[in-house]
Amino acid sequence: MLATLVQEPFHKLHWVYEEKYDGIRILAYKEGSKLSLITRNGIDRTGDFPKIVDAVRHLRPSTLLLDGEVVVFDSKNVSRFQLLQEGGAAAKYAVFDCLFANGRDFRKEPLSDRRQIATRFVEPGKLLLLSARLAEDGLQAFRFAKLRGLEGVIAKDVSSPYVEGRSRYWLKVKVHQEEEFVIGAYTAPAGSRKYFGALLLGAYEKDVLRYVGKVGTGFDEKTLASLYLKFRPLTRKRSPFVPPPQVKNATFLSPKLVAQISFAEWTKDSKLRQPVFLGLREDKSAREVVLRKS
Numbered sequence: 321m322l323a324t325l326v327q328e329p330f331h332k333l334h335w336v337y338e339e340k341y342d343g344i345r346i347l348a349y350k351e352g353s354k355l356s357l358i359t360r361n362g363i364d365r366t367g368d369f370p371k372i373v374d375a376v377r378h379l380r381p382s383t384l385l386l387d388g389e390v391v392v393f394d395s396k397n398v399s400r401f402q403l404l405q406e407g408g409a410a411a412k413y414a415v416f417d418c419l420f421a422n423g424r425d426f427r428k429e430p431l432s433d434r435r436q437i438a439t440r441f442v443e444p445g446k447l448l449l450l451s452a453r454l455a456e457d458g459l460q461a462f463r464f465a466k467l468r469g470l471e472g473v474i475a476k477d478v479s480s481p482y483v484e485g486r487s488r489y490w491l492k493v494k495v496h497q498e499e500e501f502v503i504g505a506y507t508a509p510a511g512s513r514k515y516f517g518a519l520l521l522g523a524y525e526k527d528v529l530r531y532v533g534k535v536g537t538g539f540d541e542k543t544l545a546s547l548y549l550k551f552r553p554l555t556r557k558r559s560p561f562v563p564p565p566q567v568k569n570a571t572f573l574s575p576k577l578v579a580q581i582s583f584a585e586w587t588k589d590s591k592l593r594q595p596v597f598l599g600l601r602e603d604k605s606a607r608e609v610v611l612r613k614s
Contacts, residue, residue, distance in 0.1 A: 321387070321417075321482050322360075323474055323490035325612060329462035330493075334479060336431075337461035339452040340472035340492055341414050342399045343391035344603045348376045348413065350384040357390075359603035365390075372413045375447040384441070385420035387482075388413050388451070398469055401580050402538075405599030415442050416451035416474075419482055427482040431489075434482065466495050497585060498598070502606045503577045504529060504560045506551060507536075508569040514541065515548040519579065519597065520570060522561050523611040529575055530611055531561040532590065538597030547600075550577060575606045 346365065349356040355377045357366045366373055369390060376386065391399035392409045403409050418438040419427050426434050442448055451474075454461035458475055465473050472494040480489035505520035518536035522529040539547075554573040559565070578601040584594040 322486040323492040331458035341389040387417040388415040515544040531565040533592040535595040
């Protein structure tokens with residue numbers, strides 16, 4: 321189930337307002353002793369988070385399906401996607417829904433019931449937590465999120481069932497400008513930098529990949545080398561962007577990789593201002609990246 325982006329904070333009766341986490345969306349499947357962690361686009365990440373696997377495996381239900389986000393928190397207890405990408409810090413699993421447990425399918429039950437079920441089975445600890453409710457009032461929740469520097473707020477209708485795909489039962493309001501963009505090319509390195517200079521980014525408008533600008537900050541040498549290895553099998557002669565950007569020394573790529581980018585704002589000519597690379601989004605496919613200018 322995916323949330324629909326809205327531009328302004330709001331308050332509605334019988335809705336709840338949760339912290340919007342900056343991590344990797346994960347479904348946790350438990351069948352007896354077998355446990356799988358699967359991203360929203362079907363990638364198996366079970367081997368990447370063994371401690372979370374072990375924690376979910378020890379939950380009481382013999383069969384269980386949880387929806388949540390794998391996150392890493394900074395020193396102020398704010399989730400940061402970049403910290404998750406860097407590794408090293410302890411990842412946690414923030415659970416916000418329970419879809420199946422002990423042979424029962426709860427997807428048609430209201431969110432209020434599913435939350436109670438999740439609360440019954442998931443005891444918050446070092447590795448597992450329940451998604452944080454920010455405030456009963458949506459406007460107050462947004463002010464709190466802004467004060468703490470959270471990514472945003474997820475608003476949910478407590479009477480809603482769990483439905484696959486994007487829905488208006490769940491709405492999201494962002495505090496920071498942070499989006500996913502498709503990597504369509506890179507430029508040659510200059511000066512002492514190795515591997516490449518900047519990434520050319522785009523997003524889909526219907527079936528056309530539109531160029532939205534380039535990002536040249538947010539990389540260390542390890543990230544530059546790692547990305548360059550991923551680029552090599554994707555090189556192509558023609559630009560994937562329509563129309564092609566007027567950028568010199570660009571090597572074009574098949575539009576397969578998705579980058580998480582923070583930025584200050586959109587310019588008048590629909591380009592990103594002050595973008596910073598945060599990491600790759602392996603849990604999302606390029607065709608999901610739709611042009612949303614706000």
